[in-house]
Amino acid sequence: MAKMSLEELKELRDKKRRELDTRETEGKSVQIIVGMGTSGIAAGAKETLNAFLDELDAHNLSDVTVRQTGSMGLDHAEPTAEVRMQDMPTVIYGQVDQKTARSIVREHILGKRLLEDHIFDRPAPDIVEEG
Amino acid sequence: MHYTLCDYLLDLFQNALEAGSTETSVHWEEDGNNVNLVVEDTGRGMTEQQLRRARDPFYTEPGKHPERRVGLGLPFLLQTVEATGGDIGIQSEPGEGTRIDCRLDLGHVDTPPVGDLADTFVQMCLYEGDYEVRITRRRGERSYSVSRGELTEALGELNSAASVSLLRRYMRGLEQELETMEV
Numbered sequence: 001m002a003k004m005s006l007e008e009l010k011e012l013r014d015k016k017r018r019e020l021d022t023r024e025t026e027g028k029s030v031q032i033i034v035g036m037g038t039s040g041i042a043a044g045a046k047e048t049l050n051a052f053l054d055e056l057d058a059h060n061l062s063d064v065t066v067r068q069t070g071s072m073g074l075d076h077a078e079p080t081a082e083v084r085m086q087d088m089p090t091v092i093y094g095q096v097d098q099k100t101a102r103s104i105v106r107e108h109i110l111g112k113r114l115l116e117d118h119i120f121d122r123p124a125p126d127i128v129e130e131g
Numbered sequence: 132m133h134y135t136l137c138d139y140l141l142d143l144f145q146n147a148l149e150a151g152s153t154e155t156s157v158h159w160e161e162d163g164n165n166v167n168l169v170v171e172d173t174g175r176g177m178t179e180q181q182l183r184r185a186r187d188p189f190y191t192e193p194g195k196h197p198e199r200r201v202g203l204g205l206p207f208l209l210q211t212v213e214a215t216g217g218d219i220g221i222q223s224e225p226g227e228g229t230r231i232d233c234r235l236d237l238g239h240v241d242t243p244p245v246g247d248l249a250d251t252f253v254q255m256c257l258y259e260g261d262y263e264v265r266i267t268r269r270r271g272e273r274s275y276s277v278s279r280g281e282l283t284e285a286l287g288e289l290n291s292a293a294s295v296s297l298l299r300r301y302m303r304g305l306e307q308e309l310e311t312m313e314v
Contacts, residue, residue: 002304003304003305003307003308004300004301004304006281006282006285007285009282009285009286009297009298009301010285010286012297012300013285013286013287013293013294013297016293016297017287017293036141036145036254036258037145038142038145038204038207041133041138041141041142042133042134042138044134046137046138046141046247046250046251046254049254049257050250052292053292053295053296053299056292056296057292057296061292062291062292062293062296063291063292063293064291064292065290065291065292066257066290066291066292066295067257067258067259067290068254068257068258068259069258069259070145070148070149
C-alpha cells in the first residue's frame with residue numbers, strides 16, 4: 001500500500017463523498033459501538049472492530065457509524081458491540097468474534113433479524129423469540 | 132498479559148481518555164531490539180497514593196466500574212515489563228496529567244509481538260468525544276507523525292465506515308514505508 005499525503009487522503013474522501021451523494025445509501029443512521037476496555041482488548045475487540053469495518057466495506061455500507069467506547073460492564077461477554085438503528089431494538093451483542101461481527105452486518109443490519117444467541121443486553125424479553 | 136504490545140498501548144491510551152485527557156501524545160520508537168514507548172496525557176493525574184494503588188491489580192478507580200474490584204490495564208504492563216527485562220517510569224501530577232515511559236526488549240523470548248500498529252493508531256482516533264492525540268512514530272532513521280485533528284480535517288469526520296476505511300489505508304501506507312527498512 002503506497003504512502004499518501006494528507007492532500008491525497010482528502011481528495012479520496014471527496015471522491016467517496018461525491019459517490020455517496022449520487023445514490024441513496026443503505027446504512028444511514030446505523031451505529032455500531034464496540035467495547036474497547038482492558039477486557040475487550042484482551043478478548044479480541046480490535047479484531048472484532050476490523051471485521052465490522054471489512055464487512056461494511058464489502059457491502060458498501062459507507063454511512064454506518066463505527067465508534068469505540070470503554071467497558072460496557074459485560075466483561076464476561078467480551079468482545080461486546082452495541083448496534084443502534086431504526087426499525088430494530090437497540091441491542092448489546094456479546095462474544096462478538098470476527099465471524100459474529102460479519103454476521104451482525106449481514107443479519108442485523110441488512111436482514112433486520114436479531115442474532116439471538118449473542119444478545120446480552122437491552123431488548124425486552126417479548127421481542128426475542130423463544131428458541 | 133495482553134496478546135500484543137499494541138494491545139497494551141491501546142489500553143494505556145484508553146486509561147488516558149478515561150482520566151479526562153484532552154491532549155494525549157504517543158511516541159513509539161523501534162531502535163534495534165528495543166521499543167521505546169511514551170504516553171503523556173493531560174488527564175486528572177494521580178497522587179502518589181493513587182499511583183501506588185493503580186499498580187495493584189486488585190484495585191480500580193472508584194466510580195469507573197461500580198461493581199468491580201479489579202483494574203488490570205497498568206498492572207498488565209508492569210508485569211510484562213518486569214518479566215521481560217524492560218524498564219518503566221510513571222510520573223503523575225494531580226490536575227496536570229500522567230506520563231508513562233516504557234522500554235520493551237523485543238529480543239526477550241517472553242515479550243509479546245508488536246501487533247498491528249497502523250490499526251492501533253486508527254483505533255486511537257475512534258473513541259467518542261472531543262480529544263486530540265498526536266502520534267509520533269520512529270523506526271531507525273525514518274519517522275512520521277499524525278494527529279487526530281489533522282486527520283479529522285482531511286476526512287471531514289472519523290465516524291463513518293467510509294472515513295475509517297480510508298484512514299486505515301492512509302496509516303498502512305505510512306507504516307509500510309517504515310517497515311521496508313532495516314533497523
